[in-house]
Amino acid sequence: xxxxxxxxxxxxxxxxxxxxxxxxxxxxxxxxxxxxxxxxxxxxxxxxxxxxxxxxxxxxxxxxxxxxxxxxxxxxxxxxxxxxxxxxxxxxxxxxxxxxxxxxxxxxxxxxxxxxxxxxxxxxxxxxxxxxxxxxxxxxxxxxxxxxxxxxxxxxxxxxxxxxxxxxxxxxxxxxxxxxxxxxxxxxxxxxxxxxxxxxxxxxxxxxxxxxxxxxxxxxxxxxxxxxxxxxxxxxxxxxxxxxxxxxxxxxxxxxxxxxxxxxxxxxxxxxxxxxxxxxxxxxxxxxxxxxxxxxxxxxxxxxxxxxxxxxxxxxxxxxxxxxxxxxxxxxxxxxxxxxxxxxxxxxxxxxxxxxxxxxxxxxxxxxxxxxxxxxxxxxxxxxxxxxxxxxxxxxxxxxxxxxxxxxxxxxxxxxxxxxxxxxxxxxxxxxxxxxxxxxxxxxxxx
Numbered sequence: 001x002x003x004x005x006x007x008x009x010x011x012x013x014x015x016x017x018x019x020x021x022x023x024x025x026x027x028x029x030x031x032x033x034x035x036x037x038x039x040x041x042x043x044x045x046x047x048x049x050x051x052x053x054x055x056x057x058x059x060x061x062x063x064x065x066x067x068x069x070x071x072x073x074x075x076x077x078x079x080x081x082x083x084x085x086x087x088x089x090x091x092x093x094x095x096x097x098x099x100x101x102x103x104x105x106x107x108x109x110x111x112x113x114x115x116x117x118x119x120x121x122x123x124x125x126x127x128x129x130x131x132x133x134x135x136x137x138x139x140x141x142x143x144x145x146x147x148x149x150x151x152x153x154x155x156x157x158x159x160x161x162x163x164x165x166x167x168x169x170x171x172x173x174x175x176x177x178x179x180x181x182x183x184x185x186x187x188x189x190x191x192x193x194x195x196x197x198x199x200x201x202x203x204x205x206x207x208x209x210x211x212x213x214x215x216x217x218x219x220x221x222x223x224x225x226x227x228x229x230x231x232x233x234x235x236x237x238x239x240x241x242x243x244x245x246x247x248x249x250x251x252x253x254x255x256x257x258x259x260x261x262x263x264x265x266x267x268x269x270x271x272x273x274x275x276x277x278x279x280x281x282x283x284x285x286x287x288x289x290x291x292x293x294x295x296x297x298x299x300x301x302x303x304x305x306x307x308x309x310x311x312x313x314x315x316x317x318x319x320x321x322x323x324x325x326x327x328x329x330x331x332x333x334x335x336x337x338x339x340x341x342x343x344x345x346x347x348x349x350x351x352x353x354x355x356x357x358x359x360x361x362x363x364x365x366x367x368x369x370x371x372x373x374x375x376x377x378x379x380x381x382x383x384x385x386x387x388x389x390x391x392x393x394x395x396x397x398x399x400x401x402x403x404x405x406x407x408x409x410x411x412x413x414x415x416x417x418x419x420x421x422x423x424x425x426x427x428x429x430x431x432x433x434x435x436x437x438x439x440x441x442x443x444x445x446x447x
Contacts, residue, residue, distance in 0.1 A: 080395030091345030120337025141245030158187020
């Protein structure tokens, strides 16, 4: 089978880990990877090339068309990324499309739209979606490396708590350091691996009573080595987290670690409270659950063993890769179809952005078309209503503005959001780029 993988970017993260995990277990297929963003992490590219895959970075329209035409199946590794959504809205040639959603999809900026696609497009989810569509697809989580199976424990002094994952506002709860600061235990070490902390978290760390216990590291390179010297794994999810089958949590479960998850969905759905981990909904409960685990070695052992059993039964990559193989093989026997996300191939970036956020095409076209005539209230309300996550993280307004800086409506909406957030200097620059140099002068002048 000739399988084309359509991915937004070759960067570190769960989507590319899922891609590599799948390719390694479907090694009898011919894999072509179309990476829309030309930027790349060298180790990611090398790991893909070692599988024997053909990798095209920033392919042009002809390369995309030729690869899609030659494919038996096209697997879209989906999360909201401007280059991916713009391509999918561009009237691509017919293909046997399968969309594998790599995000939870329950809130902006990472939402689902399977009900908008052509009936021939098949959908697969990494976690159960919140709403049920008329044609729901199977849930096949991302797949971890076999290095985490039966991971040998390495003796170490003290008690080690680990967080591995992004430190951005869409993943890590902003109160995480505060929730961890009351913890006590002999030889306690709390390790963060996910890049630098934000300003507010650094301030919390400076005030923490147990600040000496924290070790803030960069992105983890040897995750098996880290988990082999760990005792407890934590996932304090941001309130607007769109994580689905969190691979770091899967890895910790395969390694036999007890986990404490803060949050109500996504990663929390992977744990059965009291059986293979602890799931809580408040910062105080998170602190209490962790202290309980720190004080009770028998509980850590029991939950860790159950976590490994859950990982083997629910997150077995061999079994899940076989399930994906069955989906792809079945799709290969069906007719090609349009993708169907948009009815016109030449939509402006601002229109596609709004559609990626759940707007219907007609409404998005009308709002963007009305902007130059001064009809801006709907766009203004939408921009002002965006949270920091909805505006600032991947797939959000500012990501789209940075990708398409010549789109004046995206620039204007960014100015509206910045003005509402109190950043008047940036807002003024954005309004000027949109042809409105005096738009921050007073209330109502963005309209």
